[in-house]
Ligand code: AMP
Ligand code: MN
Ligand code: MN
């Protein structure tokens with residue numbers, strides 16, 4: 653059994669189609685896969701075969717949210733991707749992404765960059781538009797050295813073009829996940845660069861808002877971090893999830909199914925399904 657419950661496709665900021673992702677995952681030995689694109693479930697409508705063979709597909713999403721003015725991500729796992737209330741929230745999130753893209757472009761314009769809204773929209777195509785599309789356009793048009801630099805200086809957490817005011821509170825999104833029959837999981841808790849105290853507060857607030865789990869393992873991470881997050885989950889009676897956060901081939905730290913297993917003391921999310 654190898655579960656990878658956090659991956660992206662072309663429907664958001666990944667590079668593989670849903671079919672390609674599934675076939676890569678099968679080759680990597682993944683037996684339970686969730687596609688969790690940012691604020692969209694479009695991937696689940698793009699399969700030619702509704703149930704890919706050789707792998708259990710768990711419908712999912714990665715919602716963008718805001719906690720104390722920090723952008724956080726909430727995974728909805730094992731959702732019904734056709735649930736009305738979920739789709740209403742997805743529509744709102746996609747509108748928020750368009751609104752946010754205009755705000756990001758205005759900020760970049762003030763910094764002297766040009767044509768970024770059109771450029772990012774072209775990079776995004778039909779995908780849910782986001783910061784990675786701005787980073788790609790800025791790089792391809794020669795306005796920054798590379799995508800890393802674009803995030804580090806302008807688009808990354810806490811930088812001037814990191815706009816999160818458009819995102820709803822965790823309560824709203826957790827409710828919509830649970831209404832769709834899913835499990836709400838706080839994604840990659842270590843990525844928000846919080847102190848221990850603040851992470852503890854986030855876990856408490858997440859639980860109080862109806863959240864059910866935390867992503868104890870995200871990609872290749874040190875054993876000490878796995879231990880810390882596992883203890884955090886157990887302290888609050890939260891379930892544990894694991895995933896690669898795969899976006900594209902060639903990133904060894906986020907390769908499909910390459911993350912470490914959950915510790916024996918963890919209560920895996922899938923035990924409740
Ligand atoms: P968005 O969904 O528009 O808020 O963009 C968030 C996505 O940008 C994340 O899911 C990552 O894929 C990517 N990202 C965030 N920070 C960085 C970074 N420092 N370097 C590269 N990619 C990043
Ligand atoms: Mn992403
Ligand atoms: Mn994320």
Ligand code: MN
Pocket residue numbers: 658659660714897
């Ligand atoms: Mn992700």
